[in-house]
Amino acid sequence: MDKPRVRIYLDDNPTPIVDQELPADVTLDTRTLEDGPHRLRLRARDQSGREGFEEFAFHVHNGPGIVVSGLRPNSVRGGEVRFSVDAFSSDDPFDPRHAEARSSIPVWVWVMSLFVVAWAVWYAARMWEVPAQYAQTPTYRSQAGTPPK
Numbered sequence: 001m002d003k004p005r006v007r008i009y010l011d012d013n014p015t016p017i018v019d020q021e022l023p024a025d026v027t028l029d030t031r032t033l034e035d036g037p038h039r040l041r042l043r044a045r046d047q048s049g050r051e052g053f054e055e056f057a058f059h060v061h062n063g064p065g066i067v068v069s070g071l072r073p074n075s076v077r078g079g080e081v082r083f084s085v086d087a088f089s090s091d092d093p094f095d096p097r098h099a100e101a102r103s104s105i106p107v108w109v110w111v112m113s114l115f116v117v118a119w120a121v122w123y124a125a126r127m128w129e130v131p132a133q134y135a136q137t138p139t140y141r142s143q144a145g146t147p148p149k
Contacts, residue, residue: 002045002047002049003021003022003047004021004022004044004045004046004047005019005020005021005022005044005045006018006019006020006021006022006024006042006043006044006045007019007042007043007044008026008040008041008042008043009040009041009042009043010028010033010038010039010040010041011038011039022044028040030060030062031062033060033062034060035060035061035062035063036059036060037057037058037059037060038057038058038059038060039055039056039057039058040055040056040058041053041054041055042054042055042056063087063089064087064088064089065087065088065089066085066086066087067085067086067087067088068083068084068085069083069084069085069086070082070083070084071083
């Protein structure tokens with residue numbers, strides 16, 4: 001009887017990156033791989049010689065983050081397309097220009113801001129009107145230009 005074994009292949013490479021007895025603890029250093037989609041193919045053999053197969057797709061992202069402003073995935077565009085691209089990683093020193101993507105302010109923010117400003121103007125205008133019940137009190141009478149008694 002053979003001992004149980006596992007062979008692990010990376011992407012389409014015919015040479016296994018791991019070929020050892022089971023159970024196996026495996027460490028894959030993704031820093032040696034190119035950023036993008038990858039695939040692990042695992043072939044395990046039990047004591048009776050039967051083989052099993054599994055496949056795992058994964059995505060490596062060790063490089064800097066890329067931010068594109070002004071162009072969305074799968075959008076349809078014509079003519080000249082203007083967009084900006086920025087890239088940064090956690091290893092880079094902090095730079096406020098990289099902290100946020102440069103993009104236009106959403107419409108809902110403009111609408112909400114205008115609503116708040118309109119409310120503030122309305123509220124301030126209402127504060128100038130003195131309620132009739134307080135119009136003759138010393139506080140408001142002096143503001144109207146009438147000297148207090």
